[in-house]
Amino acid sequence: MYTDEELIRLLREDSGLLSTIYQRHKAYCIRFMQSLYHDQDEIKDIYQDAVITFYEKVQQPGFVLTCSIATYLSAICRNQVLKRISFSGRHPVSHVDPNGELIKNSIDPADPGEEIKNERVKALTAILKEMKMGSGNCYEILARYYYRGQSMDKIATDLHYTNADNVKNQKYRCQEKLKAMLLKRLGIRNKEVRNG
Amino acid sequence: MDNEILSELEIKAAIRSVEREAFREKFRQLDQEDTQQPPMPTPGQAPTRGRAPAIRREKIWLSSSDRMMQFFTLGEVIVSLVACFIGLYTSWNIKPGDQDPAKKTASDQQAPPALLPRAQLEPVSRGLSSAKGEQKEMTVLLPGSLGFARPGKISLTVMINTGGEVLTPSGEGYYLYDSAHRQILLQLPQGGVIDKLIATDPLLSDGVYISMRGIYYHLHVSGAREKLAPIQGKEKIEELDKIVFQNQ
Numbered sequence A: 001m002y003t004d005e006e007l008i009r010l011l012r013e014d015s016g017l018l019s020t021i022y023q024r025h026k027a028y029c030i031r032f033m034q035s036l037y038h039d040q041d042e043i044k045d046i047y048q049d050a051v052i053t054f055y056e057k058v059q060q061p062g063f064v065l066t067c068s069i070a071t072y073l074s075a076i077c078r079n080q081v082l083k084r085i086s087f088s089g090r091h092p093v094s095h096v097d098p099n100g101e102l103i104k105n106s107i108d109p110a111d112p113g114e115e116i117k118n119e120r121v122k123a124l125t126a127i128l129k130e131m132k133m134g135s136g137n138c139y140e141i142l143a144r145y146y147y148r149g150q151s152m153d154k155i156a157t158d159l160h161y162t163n164a165d166n167v168k169n170q171k172y173r174c175q176e177k178l179k180a181m182l183l184k185r186l187g188i189r190n191k192e193v194r195n196g
Numbered sequence B: 001m002d003n004e005i006l007s008e009l010e011i012k013a014a015i016r017s018v019e020r021e022a023f024r025e026k027f028r029q030l031d032q033e034d035t036q037q038p039p040m041p042t043p044g045q046a047p048t049r050g051r052a053p054a055i056r057r058e059k060i061w062l063s064s065s066d067r068m069m070q071f072f073t074l075g076e077v078i079v080s081l082v083a084c085f086i087g088l089y090t091s092w093n094i095k096p097g098d099q100d101p102a103k104k105t106a107s108d109q110q111a112p113p114a115l116l117p118r119a120q121l122e123p124v125s126r127g128l129s130s131a132k133g134e135q136k137e138m139t140v141l142l143p144g145s146l147g148f149a150r151p152g153k154i155s156l157t158v159m160i161n162t163g164g165e166v167l168t169p170s171g172e173g174y175y176l177y178d179s180a181h182r183q184i185l186l187q188l189p190q191g192g193v194i195d196k197l198i199a200t201d202p203l204l205s206d207g208v209y210i211s212m213r214g215i216y217y218h219l220h221v222s223g224a225r226e227k228l229a230p231i232q233g234k235e236k237i238e239e240l241d242k243i244v245f246q247n248q
Helices: A004-011 A015-034 A040-059 A069-084 A119-133 A138-147 A152-158 A164-195 B008-036 B074-093 B106-110 B118-128 B234-246
Strands: B132-139 B155-162 B174-178 B183-188 B196-198 B208-212 B215-219
Touching (some): A004 A015, A015 A040, A015 A069, A015 B008, A119 A138, A119 A164, A138 A164, B174 B215, B208 B234
Antiparallel strands (some): B208 B215
16 A cells, blocks of 8 residues: 555656545545535535645645645545535634644645636637547647646657657647637637527 | 637646546546445444445345345355364364374374383283273363364373272372373272363363362373372362363
8 A cells, every 4th residue: 555655756657546545535535524514416526626636736846745645635625615615704714634734735726616717618628528539649748738737858758759849849739739629619609609 | 818819728727627527537437336336334234245246146145134144155155064064073073093193283292291101101000900990082171262163182091990909098099190192090989980081271281180079180290100189279170160161
């Protein structure tokens, strides 16, 4: 069984380990949230978001976890639960977990509801999903660069490019392709709106 | 925002959305796998085994009221019963004499050495032989381990001579215990019989105890005739009572 430190180190290389973290701390976090909140479905969603947020934080350069993963996750869950039950106004969300452990590096995760802000992002999301399912490295390069914060050198090594410049060129081509597809999609939609 | 410009923030937000959705899907699958597994046993409920549904369908219900049996196949039950029977049969029927001398048990190897070799013992026996007597194999009663397998059965040859020679003033008699040959020679008053042969440990390291008419006597390993003296210690008597009770 991996320690927290090992998991964090490996998680930067392999997102598959997030499943291990998810399962390892699920019972604890959900049990903890159940003492505050009774919507089981929402509790599960909150926990899932917390784990994803943790993953995103781990990908950020310079991220150092000063408490255990369980504590970190439970703190995120607690903040989210308190937000949902509108207690945050009267009971300010403290960064101390139920065990009394201070969370130095925890911040509230971005609101999942804000992921899709507008139509363009919605359209982009749909295009990227198609890209992910299709052939080519475009999605992988963009995801590694924009989501996991990997360097061009790292991407070049992992995806077997001869050097970082080649990755840079490929990324540019992918973005152009993405833009073209977006414009096409938005153009079609605008035409539909005008005709409708 | 101009449609011609694609900002990095938009790409970031869209990729984040895709990745989050992929993670959520993965987590949903994990949750689903968890719910497909049998629930954790609650107190009072027999534990069950995690099996694929296809396999679980082949399980039989031996009794609708006996939930413990619901996840065991008939084959598993039969195999377990046969294994138990063989194990019990073997453990209760192995005699020290049945074993290969080259493969002596730990109890044989660790038993205290005989103080009197067979050659020297026989004359003692012959000295008692003028009296009437009998010879029999007696099983040593050992401390019980209720619910668990007992160690191999231990038997000793007990030769009892009655009458013949002048007994001790107290009238209990004499004994000679040869642990190497697993023999006990007893000279008892007329009509004297042993009720029980007891040991406090399977190695017989403390010698053996006999019970006659409800009185316990301690037989040490001996190289010569020893007087039989009743045990007086209350704790030892209780310990031997307990062993007798466990073997009833």
